[in-house]
Amino acid sequence: MASAMDATASTGAAAPRVPAVPAVRVEGVRIAFEHPDGTSVTAVDGAGFEVARGGVVALIGPNGCGKSTLLRAIGGLLPIDAGRIEVEGRPVVGPDPAIGFVFQEPRLLPWRDVRDNVAFPLELTGVPEGDRRERADELLRVVALEAVAGERPHRLSGGMRQRVAIARALALDPSILLLDEPFSALDALTRERFNVELLKLWDRTGRTIVLVTHDIREALFLADRVLVLSPRPGRVLAEVRSPLARPRSAADVEDPRLGTAAIEIRRHLGYSGEEGDRPSELTTDPGVGARA
Amino acid sequence: MTAMDRRAVDDRALAAPAATPTVTPRARARSQARTIVPIALAGVGFLALWQLVVWFGGYPSYILPGPATVAARFVTAWTDGTFGEHVPVTLVEVLLGFAAGAAVGLGAGLLLARSRRVSLALSPYLVAAQSTPILALAPLLALWFGPGLVSKVVICGLIVLFPVAVSTLVGLRTVDPRLLELGRSLRATSRQQLLGIELPAALPSILGGMRIGITLAVVGAIVAEWAGADAGLGWLLNLARGSLFDTPLLFATLVAIALLGVCLYGAMVAVERRLLGDRA
Numbered sequence: 001m002a003s004a005m006d007a008t009a010s011t012g013a014a015a016p017r018v019p020a021v022p023a024v025r026v027e028g029v030r031i032a033f034e035h036p037d038g039t040s041v042t043a044v045d046g047a048g049f050e051v052a053r054g055g056v057v058a059l060i061g062p063n064g065c066g067k068s069t070l071l072r073a074i075g076g077l078l079p080i081d082a083g084r085i086e087v088e089g090r091p092v093v094g095p096d097p098a099i100g101f102v103f104q105e106p107r108l109l110p111w112r113d114v115r116d117n118v119a120f121p122l123e124l125t126g127v128p129e130g131d132r133r134e135r136a137d138e139l140l141r142v143v144a145l146e147a148v149a150g151e152r153p154h155r156l157s158g159g160m161r162q163r164v165a166i167a168r169a170l171a172l173d174p175s176i177l178l179l180d181e182p183f184s185a186l187d188a189l190t191r192e193r194f195n196v197e198l199l200k201l202w203d204r205t206g207r208t209i210v211l212v213t214h215d216i217r218e219a220l221f222l223a224d225r226v227l228v229l230s231p232r233p234g235r236v237l238a239e240v241r242s243p244l245a246r247p248r249s250a251a252d253v254e255d256p257r258l259g260t261a262a263i264e265i266r267r268h269l270g271y272s273g274e275e276g277d278r279p280s281e282l283t284t285d286p287g288v289g290a291r292a
Numbered sequence: 293m294t295a296m297d298r299r300a301v302d303d304r305a306l307a308a309p310a311a312t313p314t315v316t317p318r319a320r321a322r323s324q325a326r327t328i329v330p331i332a333l334a335g336v337g338f339l340a341l342w343q344l345v346v347w348f349g350g351y352p353s354y355i356l357p358g359p360a361t362v363a364a365r366f367v368t369a370w371t372d373g374t375f376g377e378h379v380p381v382t383l384v385e386v387l388l389g390f391a392a393g394a395a396v397g398l399g400a401g402l403l404l405a406r407s408r409r410v411s412l413a414l415s416p417y418l419v420a421a422q423s424t425p426i427l428a429l430a431p432l433l434a435l436w437f438g439p440g441l442v443s444k445v446v447i448c449g450l451i452v453l454f455p456v457a458v459s460t461l462v463g464l465r466t467v468d469p470r471l472l473e474l475g476r477s478l479r480a481t482s483r484q485q486l487l488g489i490e491l492p493a494a495l496p497s498i499l500g501g502m503r504i505g506i507t508l509a510v511v512g513a514i515v516a517e518w519a520g521a522d523a524g525l526g527w528l529l530n531l532a533r534g535s536l537f538d539t540p541l542l543f544a545t546l547v548a549i550a551l552l553g554v555c556l557y558g559a560m561v562a563v564e565r566r567l568l569g570d571r572a
Contacts, residue, residue, distance in 0.1 A: 095478070103470065103473075111492045120478070121478045124478050124479070124484050
């Protein structure tokens with residue numbers, strides 16, 4: 001037993017460094033939608049990128065550029081018409097157990113209480129009831145909602161519901177989290193706070209995260225790399241690295257380097273730094289976020 | 293950690309005003325009174341009107357008995373055991389017929405919702421079958437299945453089937469597709485989708501169909517007993533009208549049937565409340 005372990009350890013050390021399998025690999029992906037009248041719209045064409053294990057990547061682009069479509073394809077919820085998507089080296093043919101998906105809306109089951117909503121994925125995989133409950137309560141602590149475990153979703157605020165959805169996405173302990181504008185329905189202040197919580201969550205668990213957003217500052221604040229998508233059909237126009245180091249804190253929202261990076265992203269999105277730019281998006285109300 | 297706790301509490305406070313309306317016992321009593329009083333008033337008004345028609349019309353009790361006569365007959369029908377004999381017969385027919393019709397209707401609704409082709413092929417016939425007066429079919433069904441319980445259950449079931457099938461179909465067709473996508477993202481099997489998402493989501497609609505079904509089941513049982521029976525409230529109606537020529541008993545039986553319907557409907561609503569809880 002011990003010798004076998006030694007052997008693997010030594011071969012591991014001796015072998016030349018094998019390039020690690022990326023958590024997500026997207027290559028030349030094309031996705032088209034067929035309309036009932038026979039016309040088809042190409043939503044995504046020639047999209048390609050990789051996300052390393054533990055990396056955080058944001059997809060940003062104008063409305064209708066197919067960023068959500070691409071995310072759903074990675075999640076195995078949509079078939080692709082050309083190209084290749086791999087999750088941890090496996091080609092995606094359907095929803096992959098390594099992936100947890102957080103939708104734009106919470107999508108909670110209204111007839112279940114909060115705990116049972118979080119436990120729903122565990123129920124589907126046949127986890128016994130006692131363990132389900134324990135795990136759900138643990139996840140609710142992570143999103144600071146243990147106090148409302150017995151409530152029905154309609155009693156919660158929009159922000160709380162979305163946190164329940166995040167807890168549910170974490171239930172099966174996926175190594176990759178896909179987030180489709182998860183906080184877009186929330187007001188700006190709540191959103192900022194949730195972004196900070198999401199960062200904390202990432203710091204604690206180190207999951208791979210791919211998120212879709214249309215908020216430049218949010219993208220730079222959360223992600224290591226921001227992929228700028230073109231208008232429909234969407235493909236990756238440019239990649240902008242976030243200037244922020246990890247771990248990040250709420251105060252980093254104010255980092256002046258974000259402004260420079262944001263201007264670069266805007267340039268790729270097609271409006272110049274001077275005219276189309278709305279500086280208000282970059283300024284933060286004094287005190288907001290910094291104290292969160 | 294404490295900061296997080298505080299946040300959760302904050303959120304709770306934010307959510308609370310819209311969510312938990314505190315109901316004091318007094319407010320509840322007041323709202324109950326508000327529902328009961330108009331019902332009682334309407335009842336008293338109806339009885340008064342009835343009595344006035346009898347008085348001013350001068351009808352003999354074999355044509356139109358007054359409410360007091362009917363009430364007295366109602367009481368004697370209980371005390372002499374007439375209702376004691378016939379109410380259970382009808383009740384059993386209604387309950388069995390409803391159960392059978394609801395079960396088949398649920399299955400039919402599922403099948404119709406699953407396959408567009410099946411629903412296209414069968415829908416017109418279902419509607420046609422529903423439009424055929426059961427009154428015309430009842431004697432034939434009584435002939436086929438005999439004067440006993442079976443023909444009653446079949447006739448009740450046929451009446452109940454349609455609303456339950458339609459409400460199941462509608463309920464399943466209108467399930468939020470985003471919830472189904474959620475199920476898919478969690479790799480739910482089609483059985484898990486059905487039991488975990490679709491049926492619970494369709495439940496309010498299905499129960500609405502059953503609510504209609506339970507009142508129709510009472511009508512079905514009475515019609516079936518008219519067509520051929522040797523017991524039950526429908527049979528008693530026939531007897532009171534025909535050979536006995538006891539019009540007060542006829543009315544008393546109608547009251548018993550109406551009460552049966554109201555009780556069953558109430559029970560169905562109670563089941564619905566129980567199953568749906570604060571969802572609606």
